[in-house]
Amino acid sequence: MSALISSSIARKVVMALSGLFLVLFLAQHFTINLTSVIAPDTFNEWSHFMGYNPLVQYLLQPILIAGIIVHFVMGIALEIQNNRARKIGYVKYNGSANAPWTSRNMIITGLVVLAFLGLHMYDFWVHEMAYKYVEASPEDPTRYYAETVEKFEPIWRTVIYVIAFILLAMHLWHGFSSSFQSMGWNNKYSAGLQTFTKIYAIAIPAGFIFIALYHHFNPITH
Amino acid sequence: MNLKLKVWRQNDAHAKGKMVDYSISGIEGDMSFLEMLDILNENLINEGKEPVEFDHDCREGICGSCSLQINGEPHGPDRFITTCQLHMRKFKDGDTIVIEPFRATAFPVIKDLVVDRTAFDRIQQAGGYISVNTSGNTVDANAIPVQKEAADEAMDSATCIGCGACVAACKNASAMLFTSAKVSQFALLPQGQVEATERVKNMVRQMDLEGFGNCTNTGACEVECPKGISLENIARMNREYLKAQAKG
Numbered sequence: 485m486s487a488l489i490s491s492s493i494a495r496k497v498v499m500a501l502s503g504l505f506l507v508l509f510l511a512q513h514f515t516i517n518l519t520s521v522i523a524p525d526t527f528n529e530w531s532h533f534m535g536y537n538p539l540v541q542y543l544l545q546p547i548l549i550a551g552i553i554v555h556f557v558m559g560i561a562l563e564i565q566n567n568r569a570r571k572i573g574y575v576k577y578n579g580s581a582n583a584p585w586t587s588r589n590m591i592i593t594g595l596v597v598l599a600f601l602g603l604h605m606y607d608f609w610v611h612e613m614a615y616k617y618v619e620a621s622p623e624d625p626t627r628y629y630a631e632t633v634e635k636f637e638p639i640w641r642t643v644i645y646v647i648a649f650i651l652l653a654m655h656l657w658h659g660f661s662s663s664f665q666s667m668g669w670n671n672k673y674s675a676g677l678q679t680f681t682k683i684y685a686i687a688i689p690a691g692f693i694f695i696a697l698y699h700h701f702n703p704i705t706h
Numbered sequence: 707m708n709l710k711l712k713v714w715r716q717n718d719a720h721a722k723g724k725m726v727d728y729s730i731s732g733i734e735g736d737m738s739f740l741e742m743l744d745i746l747n748e749n750l751i752n753e754g755k756e757p758v759e760f761d762h763d764c765r766e767g768i769c770g771s772c773s774l775q776i777n778g779e780p781h782g783p784d785r786f787i788t789t790c791q792l793h794m795r796k797f798k799d800g801d802t803i804v805i806e807p808f809r810a811t812a813f814p815v816i817k818d819l820v821v822d823r824t825a826f827d828r829i830q831q832a833g834g835y836i837s838v839n840t841s842g843n844t845v846d847a848n849a850i851p852v853q854k855e856a857a858d859e860a861m862d863s864a865t866c867i868g869c870g871a872c873v874a875a876c877k878n879a880s881a882m883l884f885t886s887a888k889v890s891q892f893a894l895l896p897q898g899q900v901e902a903t904e905r906v907k908n909m910v911r912q913m914d915l916e917g918f919g920n921c922t923n924t925g926a927c928e929v930e931c932p933k934g935i936s937l938e939n940i941a942r943m944n945r946e947y948l949k950a951q952a953k954g
């Protein structure tokens with residue numbers, strides 16, 4: 485068992501599985517967010533469900549947080565190990581001759597997305613925890629839409645969100661299909677999968693960008 | 707053709723190396739890259755200086771001895787070739803060419819451009835073989851039927867010459883393409899099944915012990931491989947490894 489955990493292939497599989505889990509989570513997150521544009525009442529309803537359902541709160545949320553932690557801790561550990569594998573670098577290294585920028589810079593796009601997650605958690609999760617457990621405010625299933633739209637009022641926050649989603653797209657561009665290769669899945673369907681992952685890598689972040697911009701340019705007038 | 711060369715010079719494994727500039731003239735486009743280095747060395751010897759050490763043997767793209775990182779790419783700018791097959795016509799008059807050894811912690815420099823690639827030998831020794839009784843009663847390999855597709859794929863994997871370009875190209879100095887080709891050439895054949903479980907476990911363990919990096923699927927190895935070994939080999943090795951671990 486210890487041989488399995490310490491092997492380079494097992495570490496890659498852990499990266500792949502945690503990454504795929506987060507990819508699935510993104511689709512779910514996007515679906516809920518999209519309702520904030522097309523049906524605010526549904527957004528309120530679903531957000532309230534996510535915020536108060538015990539299964540979501542005490543099982544799915546901890547699993548999600550664990551998935552994020554595993555993915556970035558393993559990613560950083562692998563990066564440190566990979567740097568050790570070439571202690572003396574090249575004077576001239578023409579990386580773009582044989583591999584795209586996105587695949588060579590997953591650590592950069594990943595760390596930017598991680599930093600964004602810090603802001604995102606502060607914006608929504610910390611606020612939510614304070615509302616529920618510190619202030620012990622009563623349940624209000626109608627507050628979520630207004631709170632979300634309000635968040636995108638400042639231009640600086642909207643710009644940060646847009647930049648983070650562009651970096652997320654670059655991260656997914658390589659990471660999504662790469663995770664299948666790591667798990668040993670490379671066959672006649674791989675070309676189709678690659679196309680699907682590229683579409684996903686653009687569509688989901690572009691959708692998040694649209695939602696952020698929509699709320700910025702359509703504030704609630706009091 | 708007149709060229710400027712920037713060449714890594716290092717006296718021995720423990721010395722501190724540095725890039726040294728040389729000018730070279732009279733280079734023909736039909737010369738191979740190694741012939742150009744031969745001329746450089748003749749010039750250096752005539753000047754009473756130490757020639758540049760570099761690996762070479764067959765000079766026809768078979769042995770995998772010649773290495774060299776040329777202008778930031780293993781075996782230079784061309785595809786599906788080794789350095790001995792790189793022609794000088796790929797460069798222009800007045801070009802500056804940067805020549806470095808393959809870089810990886812697992813490939814320490816011995817002298818100048820020569821690196822120690824015995825880490826590959828040790829990976830191979832850890833499981834890159836099949837145990838066959840050869841003491842007079844060897845069974846004809848053709849006695850076991852092999853599917854045409856499997857035979858072709860195994861042959862493709864077996865064309866790996868162990869040059870180390872995959873490691874040199876990889877931003878993580880990973881040896882997954884080499885190791886996976888060696889695992890695959892047996893995993894695809896019935897003769898390789900007897901030791902399949904232990905083979906992949908032992909070879910991956912040795913690869914990790916040698917200090918190679920982790921594969922991040924950039925695909926640089928596949929692009930730079932002189933024999934066109936495909937990333938499918940890495941996926942196959944990952945499958946074989948997970949299967950082997952599941953068996954215990």
